[in-house]
Amino acid sequence: MSTAVQVLVLYYSRGGSTQQLADAIANGIEKAGAEAMMRTVASDDEAASARDLIVANEDLQQCDALVLGSPTRFGHMASGLQRFWETTSRDWLKGVLVDKPAAVFTSSSSMHGGQESTLLSMMVPLLHHGMMVLGIPYTEPELQQTESGGSPYGASHVEHAAGPRLSRHELTLAEQLGYRVARAAQRYSKENAS
Template sequence: MCKVLVVYYSMYGHIYKMAEAVAEGVREVAGCEAVIKRVPETLSDEVLGMMGALEAQKGMAHIPVATVDDLAGADAVIFGTPTRFGNMCGQMRQFLDATGQLWVKGTLVGKPGSVFASSATQHGGQESTILSFHTTLLHQGMVVVGLPYAFAGQMDISQITGGSPYGASTITGGKGERLPSDNELAGARYQGAHVARIALKLKQ
């Protein structure tokens, strides 16, 4: 089996819903399995409570916490992160900063790597978050995979929607009131299947 790891951080659950859709896409590809894990939380329950995120965090407690070794054991990795000032969140950055030994050994060289994201507003940094994330993947020698325009939902101008050739994304609203739309979830599924097919070809 070709193992595709979906590793994410989600404060309020939006990226988690996208991660589930990505995993569904992976599982559509025969010979591929999806494993969903979350990066370690760096904030205390007290802080999460003040941010109104504690309940959402409890709702994701059943998802195993990822380790650096999980990256090494995967044939491809799809990362999910919310946007923080046009970049990845601190929890994801801290997790990636612990992958130095993988870099030294070249463990991730040649493996497909892909990114999906969220932001509060339509122009809140989804593209810059994914593009700046790609820098880390390139330093690790990964094969960067985006969301091609073969996913026709990217061309939809009848609604507000996330998604770009860099990766699937969703718009959460300023108070987190907006859940991923059908089109955004379809983009996430497409990206998962796209990465899985490439990983399977490289593994063969």
């Protein structure tokens, strides 16, 4: 059994851009010496990616931190992710996620596709669960250099600006977000162990 901090990367991706962000975040998590637990949700109109496991409520209990990602859907997260959060009342009542670090990420097909409102709305269930939500500080130079995705609210990708592949700045910011969440979880885990 691993003693490394486990960070749940829970996302939905239809076209692959959000999955690329999830992979970059996982890379940052692993650079911090933590373990990335990659999970997704099933969609009504298609089978979920066979690459990652479907999330279960037990994953919330097992994780030390959580990073939530979705493509923009008119300024909100994808419905499959919303449905999952609607099944977490028991976990909420037990305080399963209280004080665990969290962050969010998104992708859209256009520059003004609702990224910031999606990031902010994804924070709502995390805050209701008592999580400590982290963003990307302006001390990260790529946040001031990006001409596509990236926000103080979380990592993001704009497909129209850079095509389906992440730009150099988007990739770096996603990795830095994963690293930051993992390091926060490690510090919190260490404090609680003593």
